[in-house]
Amino acid sequence: MRYVAPFRDRARIREVAARIAAACTRPWRVMEVCGGQTHAIARHAIDALLPAQLELIHGPGCPVCVTPLAVLGAAFELSLRSEVTLCSFGDMLRVPGPRGDLLAARALGADVRVVLSPLDAVEVARRCPERQVVFFAVGFETTAPATAMAVELARRLALDNFTALCAHVRVPPAMELLLAAPDSEISGFLAAGHVCTVEGVEAYPAIAARHHVPIAITGFEPLDILLGLLDVVTQLEAGAATVTNRYPRAVRAEGNPAARAMVERVFAIVDAPWRGLGVVPRGGLALRDEFVRFDALARHALALTPAPEPAACRAAQVLQGRLCPTRCPEFGRACTPETPLGAPMVSSEGACAAYYRYRAAGLSR
Amino acid sequence: MSDPIALSCPVPARRYERIVLAHGGGGRLMRALIDELFARAFASPALCVDHDGAIVELQGRVAVTTDAFTVRPLFFPGGDIGTLAVCGTVNDLAMCGARPRHLAAAFVLEEGLPVATLERIVASMAQAAREAGVTIVTGDTKVVERGKGDGVYITTTGLGTVIGPPIGPARIDAGDVILVSGPVGDHGIAVLSVREGLEFTTTLRSDVAPVAAQVAALLERGVDVRCLRDPTRGGLASALCELASGAGRAFVVREDAIPVRDEVADACELLGLDPLYVACEGRFVAVVARADGERALAVLREVGCGGAAIIGAALEAGASRVILESSVGGERVLDMLSGEQLPRIC
Numbered sequence: 001m002r003y004v005a006p007f008r009d010r011a012r013i014r015e016v017a018a019r020i021a022a023a024c025t026r027p028w029r030v031m032e033v034c035g036g037q038t039h040a041i042a043r044h045a046i047d048a049l050l051p052a053q054l055e056l057i058h059g060p061g062c063p064v065c066v067t068p069l070a071v072l073g074a075a076f077e078l079s080l081r082s083e084v085t086l087c088s089f090g091d092m093l094r095v096p097g098p099r100g101d102l103l104a105a106r107a108l109g110a111d112v113r114v115v116l117s118p119l120d121a122v123e124v125a126r127r128c129p130e131r132q133v134v135f136f137a138v139g140f141e142t143t144a145p146a147t148a149m150a151v152e153l154a155r156r157l158a159l160d161n162f163t164a165l166c167a168h169v170r171v172p173p174a175m176e177l178l179l180a181a182p183d184s185e186i187s188g189f190l191a192a193g194h195v196c197t198v199e200g201v202e203a204y205p206a207i208a209a210r211h212h213v214p215i216a217i218t219g220f221e222p223l224d225i226l227l228g229l230l231d232v233v234t235q236l237e238a239g240a241a242t243v244t245n246r247y248p249r250a251v252r253a254e255g256n257p258a259a260r261a262m263v264e265r266v267f268a269i270v271d272a273p274w275r276g277l278g279v280v281p282r283g284g285l286a287l288r289d290e291f292v293r294f295d296a297l298a299r300h301a302l303a304l305t306p307a308p309e310p311a312a313c314r315a316a317q318v319l320q321g322r323l324c325p326t327r328c329p330e331f332g333r334a335c336t337p338e339t340p341l342g343a344p345m346v347s348s349e350g351a352c353a354a355y356y357r358y359r360a361a362g363l364s365r
Numbered sequence: 366m367s368d369p370i371a372l373s374c375p376v377p378a379r380r381y382e383r384i385v386l387a388h389g390g391g392g393r394l395m396r397a398l399i400d401e402l403f404a405r406a407f408a409s410p411a412l413c414v415d416h417d418g419a420i421v422e423l424q425g426r427v428a429v430t431t432d433a434f435t436v437r438p439l440f441f442p443g444g445d446i447g448t449l450a451v452c453g454t455v456n457d458l459a460m461c462g463a464r465p466r467h468l469a470a471a472f473v474l475e476e477g478l479p480v481a482t483l484e485r486i487v488a489s490m491a492q493a494a495r496e497a498g499v500t501i502v503t504g505d506t507k508v509v510e511r512g513k514g515d516g517v518y519i520t521t522t523g524l525g526t527v528i529g530p531p532i533g534p535a536r537i538d539a540g541d542v543i544l545v546s547g548p549v550g551d552h553g554i555a556v557l558s559v560r561e562g563l564e565f566t567t568t569l570r571s572d573v574a575p576v577a578a579q580v581a582a583l584l585e586r587g588v589d590v591r592c593l594r595d596p597t598r599g600g601l602a603s604a605l606c607e608l609a610s611g612a613g614r615a616f617v618v619r620e621d622a623i624p625v626r627d628e629v630a631d632a633c634e635l636l637g638l639d640p641l642y643v644a645c646e647g648r649f650v651a652v653v654a655r656a657d658g659e660r661a662l663a664v665l666r667e668v669g670c671g672g673a674a675i676i677g678a679a680l681e682a683g684a685s686r687v688i689l690e691s692s693v694g695g696e697r698v699l700d701m702l703s704g705e706q707l708p709r710i711c
Contacts, residue, residue: 010693045693116563358698
């Protein structure tokens with residue numbers, strides 16, 4: 001099947017947008033959880049097609065943005081050690097840490113390489129036995145299976161020069177945390193489709209029922225998002241709160257059992273700090289004890305050093321959906337993609353980056 | 366274009382299989398490299414290898430441009446650094462509304478570069494120069510120690526004669542039509558497809574090619590061309606932003622109208638890139654008077670730009686920005702790229 005064009009079909013999009021407008025009679029605030037959805041909304045100007053009463057608020061689903069500052073600092077420190085090669089996804093390179101970003105580390109002589117998969121980092125370790133390869137393992141349930149696979153592969157190959165700096169986090173507990181806030185204004189969710197391709201849908205009915213919010217699982221094309229919004233608005237108007245899967249071409253109810261099993265073997269669920277949200281109960285993954293020799297902090301005897309957040313940065317409120325990026329006093333002034341105060345301005349899934357790139361930049365000139 | 370089997374350059378008799386520091390040292394070895402490789406490949410009456418520079422004759426107003434070329438890997442589907450080094454400079458001359466005439470080329474070679482690799486690159490340059498109708502008349506060679514270069518860096522400087530009246534962003538007027546000469550992003554994706562660690566299978570080839578003949582056709586047939594720009598680094602979006610900024614007005618372009626091949630669109634979706642920011646090396650943006658829009662399109666199609674399209678228009682003077690009408694019917698700003706595009710996490 002074609003995976004892009006049918007989901008950008010203008011006539012179909014107009015039709016669904018008209019149905020949303022017809023269904024929506026009261027003000028609702030729907031949070032799209034994933035930064036990929038935020039970017040799709042901004043890039044395709046989907047919000048321009050929506051009724052004024054339906055407000056989209058942007059969620060914390062940007063793995064780059066929620067990676068704690070202390071972990072960014074550790075990546076920077078490790079990368080500067082002469083024996084270390086740090087392999088990272090591309091997005092992480094521009095995120096400012098306590099001492100600068102990884103591009104700055106590279107300019108200082110660090111061996112920092114962009115990889116598309118953790119398995120590529122294992123390959124680097126295999127080919128360069130004299131290097132200590134550290135994979136910067138960030139991401140949600142989407143990337144955790146690949147990290148698990150890399151760790152298992154490293155164990156099978158008996159590599160003693162591969163470790164992972166782990167900052168994997170889990171999305172549903174963060175959604176619960178946001179809903180549990182006494183002043184939560186979230187009426188419904190568009191859940192992150194890619195997370196569900198791995199984990200399936202089973203976490204969501206309980207959340208929908210407990211907090212009485214409808215949840216639609218969506219993909220990342222305009223039609224995916226609009227169909228999800230139609231589901232959520234229709235349910236809100238009817239007083240219903242169930243879970244619908246609007247991404248069936250990628251998401252099965254049970255997710256990807258093989259990937260889930262691999263994550264289960266390698267990682268344990270732990271309470272974990274999310275940058276901007278604080279400690280999320282059961283919100284992260286840590287290597288199980290039997291894999292501790294692949295833990296970069298343990299191998300390199302490095303402890304996480306708490307670092308103060310930049311005072312002017314209001315990323316925490318942005319990540320909780322409490323502040324629209326353009327209402328931040330620093331947006332487009334002190335904080336731009338060239339001079340970011342926080343991660344959401346530089347990540348390819350950051351809400352501030354989406355607004356800056358697709359909206360405000362041209363207006364502020 | 367860079368197919369080694371089609372190599373017409375005679376293989377020079379040589380002592381070394383690889384470049385050594387002495388190839389840039391000014392002595393006999395360097396002389397042999399010049400005589401046996403460069404002089405043969407770039408042979409023309411104007412070529413000067415015995416002197417510090419070349420003397421050429423040019424009439425009228427002369428356009429000058431220079432550009433340095435680095436690319437990794439050196440060879441990619443549809444071209445190599447040699448093709449790029451000729452086409453890049455030739456196309457910059459064309460963007461000045463000039464007919465490219467002569468090039469000077471400077472090579473920074475890394476010690477250890479296989480001489481056969483250099484031969485392939487030089488053969489590609491000769492071939493691209495023939496296609497573009499330019500002669501390479503003088504040059505320079507330096508060798509840097511192993512580890513201090515990426516194999517080859519090439520700098521080319523070009524001279525061209527200006528064809529028509531002056532063009533430039535200041536000439537852009539309200540209502541002018543914006544065209545692009547073909548599908549965008551082929552070059553960037555073709556190069557990425559063979560980059561170490563990113564390799565993926567695609568039938569896509571780089572669009573790298575001289576566009577001088579296409580530009581000359583527009584100008585010589587009297588199309589009122591206001592401004593030209595080639596969307597190299599930063600892609601179409603950045604080129605449009607620069608033009609809008611130079612013109613001091615807003616542009617509006619339709620996403621639906623911008624030609625992008627399916628292979629490019631799909632690869633971009635997978636890698637988290639936006640095709641509008643991916644480099645082209647054989648395309649150009651033309652802003653022409655409103656009355657000439659359709660004629661410009663017809664001329665382009667006649668001279669081989671089958672994929673050319675009218676993509677938008679210039680608006681009244683005011684805030685300079687580029688507004689994109691998205692394919693789903695919304696409007697958003699198309700901004701300059703900040704830094705380079707990096708593949709995303711998921």
